[in-house]
Amino acid sequence: MLNRRGKALWSRIIQLLILLWSVSTVLFLLLRLSGDPALILAGEGATPEIIEAIRIANGFDKPLITQYFVFIRDVINLDFGNSLVNSQPALSFVLQYLPSTLKLTFLAIVFNTIVAIPAGIWLGAKPNQRKRRVLSTIVSVAQGTPSYVIGLVLIQIFAVWLGWLPSIANTGPGAWILPTATLAFALAPNLIRVLAANVEDTTRQDYYRTAKANGANPTELLIKHSLPNALLSATSLLGAQFAFLLSGALITEFIFAWPGLGLILVQSITNLDFPTVQATVFVVACLVFFVNLVMDQVFRLADPRLRKSQL
Numbered sequence: 001m002l003n004r005r006g007k008a009l010w011s012r013i014i015q016l017l018i019l020l021w022s023v024s025t026v027l028f029l030l031l032r033l034s035g036d037p038a039l040i041l042a043g044e045g046a047t048p049e050i051i052e053a054i055r056i057a058n059g060f061d062k063p064l065i066t067q068y069f070v071f072i073r074d075v076i077n078l079d080f081g082n083s084l085v086n087s088q089p090a091l092s093f094v095l096q097y098l099p100s101t102l103k104l105t106f107l108a109i110v111f112n113t114i115v116a117i118p119a120g121i122w123l124g125a126k127p128n129q130r131k132r133r134v135l136s137t138i139v140s141v142a143q144g145t146p147s148y149v150i151g152l153v154l155i156q157i158f159a160v161w162l163g164w165l166p167s168i169a170n171t172g173p174g175a176w177i178l179p180t181a182t183l184a185f186a187l188a189p190n191l192i193r194v195l196a197a198n199v200e201d202t203t204r205q206d207y208y209r210t211a212k213a214n215g216a217n218p219t220e221l222l223i224k225h226s227l228p229n230a231l232l233s234a235t236s237l238l239g240a241q242f243a244f245l246l247s248g249a250l251i252t253e254f255i256f257a258w259p260g261l262g263l264i265l266v267q268s269i270t271n272l273d274f275p276t277v278q279a280t281v282f283v284v285a286c287l288v289f290f291v292n293l294v295m296d297q298v299f300r301l302a303d304p305r306l307r308k309s310q311l
Helices: 004-034 037-042 048-058 064-076 090-095 098-125 130-143 147-161 173-202 206-213 218-248 250-255 261-270 274-302
Strands: none
Touching: 004 064, 004 274, 037 048, 064 274, 090 261, 090 274, 098 130, 098 173, 098 218, 098 250, 098 261, 130 173, 147 173, 147 250, 173 218, 173 250, 218 274, 250 261, 261 274
């Protein structure tokens, strides 16, 4: 008989397998409906005979259901085939760019945390001040601004006008600043709002009022009563933002020519490079799943009420 932890582990494994199968199946069908990669590989002016030879060489001439079962068999073996553009094994090619995406993601989360946590705590702790309304307005405007707009503005100011920072590629620490700031400023408004709302909400709770009536000073009230509850919710949101960055930073990577999974995914879709697209999405899906799993456990450890519940 499996104990509670064993059952939870098997449940997670089954969830991962279902996720990967679903994502792979939907992606397989969508890519096959998007166009004929043989035309891309053959190039302009290719004869019908050359195009047909390319289809046969890559298995595109077979019935769709046959291609699907061959694809699923290969995915189980972690074999996505070779890239149709550079002939490298697709999975190995994608994994070369994974560290760059992880680096950008970690930098953005750290910067986001440094900016958002103090701002959110201050915003929630001073609900009646005029400065709060100013910061709240700035947060609202930032929240409604797309990340690519933020990126283009930062490039125009710091790379074009001032010439302080490079804007292209991962060429060194200086080139990390603008893409990191772009992602962080796109994420910070949500985290600021959540923290501010939770800090402000604690001031209405009975335990907060009791501590205040017993003579606790504002700093003690903030540290002992407001912050623990506010940071608990922030932990959950940070996990969601981390997962979002792994799967949704492709526009920022494309703007800054950052050599990560997002840039590779855009280029592969443009070239109808099916193996590389499938390998990239597979890797991202696994990363997002495991990040959510880790953050779920962190959240349970941080909340005493959940420590004895199932994993």
